[in-house]
Amino acid sequence: MSWSAFKSTMTGVMSNWTYGRSMEGWAAALTMAYDTAIKAGKTNVTSIPLQQGQNSAMQGLLISELYTQQQSKTKTLIDICGPAIVAYWTGAKIMPIPPGIPCPGTIANVSVIIAPVTNPGSWSPIPNMPCNNVGIWLDEFITCAKSHLLTTSGIHTEISLYPGAPPTPAPCVQSWSGYSVPG
Numbered sequence: 686m687s688w689s690a691f692k693s694t695m696t697g698v699m700s701n702w703t704y705g706r707s708m709e710g711w712a713a714a715l716t717m718a719y720d721t722a723i724k725a726g727k728t729n730v731t732s733i734p735l736q737q738g739q740n741s742a743m744q745g746l747l748i749s750e751l752y753t754q755q756q757s758k759t760k761t762l763i764d765i766c767g768p769a770i771v772a773y774w775t776g777a778k779i780m781p782i783p784p785g786i787p788c789p790g791t792i793a794n795v796s797v798i799i800a801p802v803t804n805p806g807s808w809s810p811i812p813n814m815p816c817n818n819v820g821i822w823l824d825e826f827i828t829c830a831k832s833h834l835l836t837t838s839g840i841h842t843e844i845s846l847y848p849g850a851p852p853t854p855a856p857c858v859q860s861w862s863g864y865s866v867p868g
Contacts, residue, residue, distance in 0.1 A: 696823060716743045773805075783841075795845060
């Protein structure tokens with residue numbers, strides 16, 4: 686799924702009141718659409734997709750924040766989504782696929798031991814006025830999500846071959862920063 690498919694999915698959900706006033710249903714739909722879009726993307730440096738995000742953390746935090754804000758009405762929906770998006774990336778894992786670019790000082794990557802997201806990024810909502818237009822809101826959400834993805838980072842802990850005769854396998858760590866989802 687791309688960002689345009691995410692927008693199409695969520696436009697249908699939000700325009701048709703698919704979940705009525707069910708905060709749980711809306712949070713589940715947003716979480717599933719976001720997760721699907723993210724898994725279509727890749728890290729900017731190593732071009733490896735996400736294996737697993739923290740869907741239950743994102744959905745739970747969305748629900749909690751929606752109920753809290755229902756009473757106080759001090760945050761916009763974009764503001765409410767931010768901590769949930771960061772929670773999704775906290776403890777997330779990149780696919781255990783060896784990056785094509787060898788670790789520094791090595792000649793080839795053999796296997797990945799673990800590839801955690803070490804920085805879940807930061808959410809910076811764009812200043813906006815509350816709006817009732819679903820398309821405008823989704824465009825603002827996507828803009829914030831794209832900015833957020835640039836702040837994520839992690840590592841690939843892997844076994845690589847170091848030069849020598851014969852080449853020697855040993856551990857190494859390769860960093861990545863930023864994540865992109867197709868338009």
